[in-house]
Amino acid sequence: MATPIGESAIGVIRVSGPDAIATVAPLLRTSTPLADFASHALRRVRVIDPKSGELLDDALCAVMRAPRSSTGEDVVELSCHGSPAVLRLITLWIVASGARLATPGEFTRRAFLNGRLDLAQAEAVALLISARTDRAVALAARALAGGLSDQVRGVWAALVDLIAGLEVVLDFPEEQVGQDCVTARATVARLRDDVQRWLTSARHGRVVHDGLTLALVGPPNAGKSSLLNVMLGHDRAIVSPLAGTTRDVVEGTLVLNGVPVRLLDTAGIDVARDAVEAEGIRRSRRAMEESDLLLVVLDGSIPPASRLLEETASRARVLVRAKSDLPVHREAAALSDAVPASTVTAGGLEALRERLQHEVERRAAAAGDEGGVIASLRQIALLEALHTALVASDAALVNAPLEAALVDLREALAHAGAILGVDVGDAILDRIFSTFCLGK
Ligand SMILES: Nc1nc2c(ncn2[C@@H]2O[C@H](COP(=O)(O)OP(=O)(O)OP(=O)(O)O)[C@@H](O)[C@H]2O)c(=O)[nH]1
Ligand SMILES: [Mg+2]
Secondary structure (H helix, E strand, O other), rough: OOOOOOEEEEEEEEEEOHHHHHHHHHHHEEEOOHHHHHOEEEEEEEEEEOOOOOOOOOOEEEEEEOOOOOOOOOOEEEEEEEEEEHHHHHHHHHOOOOOOOOOOOOHHEEEEEEEEOOOHHHHHHHHHHHHHHHHHHHHHHHOOOHHHHHHHHHHHHHHHHHHHHHHHHHOOHHHOOOHHHHHHHHHHHHHHHHHHEEEEEEEHHHHHHHHHEEEEEEOOOOHHHHHHHHEEEEOOOOOOOEEEEEOOOEEEEEEOOOEEEEEOOOOOOOOOOOOHHHHHHHHHHHHHHHOEEEEEEEEEOOOOHHHHHHHOOOOOOEEEEEEEEEEEEEEHOOOOOEEEEOOOOOOHHHHHHHHHHHHHHHHOOOOOOOOOOOOOOOOOOHHHHHHHHHHHHHHHHHHOHHHHHHHHHHHHHHHHHHHHOOOOOHHHHHHHHOOOOOOO
């Protein structure tokens, strides 16, 4: 089943493999035999119980013949009515007819093994499916179209040429042929800079895809929960004049500049009056630790909590002077970088939003825009290793025997190959495709 289980307009069942057509045929009542269906055309079919001949569903069916299918094998796709019971029955019949259930990601894995996609594109499929914002979709779609693959394939080809050229120099040292070291260094330097740029862009791309976590922290009663509610646009957290209202961490999600931002409203940090408050404060500190950015909220009508200001000084933070509709306390007014905001008059909220957008953009910059790159964590680790190997080969070309430089260049080649899926072992493929959903 390629669509999630649940009542819906349609549910899709995909069958792939050399026997796909023969396996599905006994379940369908059609005017032309399934084996004679034109490839890549939808036809209306009746799905029947192959034993009793009883009608089960009225569906659309497409046959996509190898090698021009998503998996590169014969594929039969049935678009049935989206009843979980109907879909389960039809799937069971197809299995009884000789198929087996696909493992997660198996369709994409077969597409990769049959050369329909390279590994970087296959991973982009998972990124596209899990994209949560328009910006994350744009990045993943570009990767699926071969964005990162094309770039890395260029590096791979350049390394193959370079290594081949330098091998010639090694084999025929007196012959002045092959690649000389100066040109080799220039090429390695160019590749190194390219990879460095993609790496930076890919790290930004992860921010766009995964989003950021932002914790609202501050003393009790500062107005943190009120701020969370206005930012989310609904009454998510309880607000009250009693200090110590919030105990558990309250979560909500906001999209800023196309980046999902997870907001964590926390218990006010102060000397705990009882065990429950102490636990709440412990949770606040844990939320602070797992956040990329802190929104430090201080009640501007009273002296600022200096302990909390010190505690958060080394962290990425935005200071908010809350309750700006009330008379400002002299010491609070001295916090020149704090954004004044009031949830009562809505004053300053727009400026606060702009400030947060600016902070988000700093972390997501260059991604989602022209030339942006998105990569899986595996690919980012390989890009890092590729960069390190290129830096090492550059150094070796200056002050080490040519053999040493070749060792580093071959290592770089192996990393570039691993991004594309050239010579990667089954264990790595198992890991990659196990994160996919069923039917994909
Ligand atoms: N005048 C004024 N009062 C506010 C403003 N924002 C919040 N308050 C009031 O301040 C009190 C505390 O607000 P909360 O949002 O619950 O504060 P908190 O920081 O979440 O408090 P704890 O959860 O107890 O740590 C409530 O009575 C709010 O109505 C504001 O901008 N102006
Ligand atoms: Mg609160």
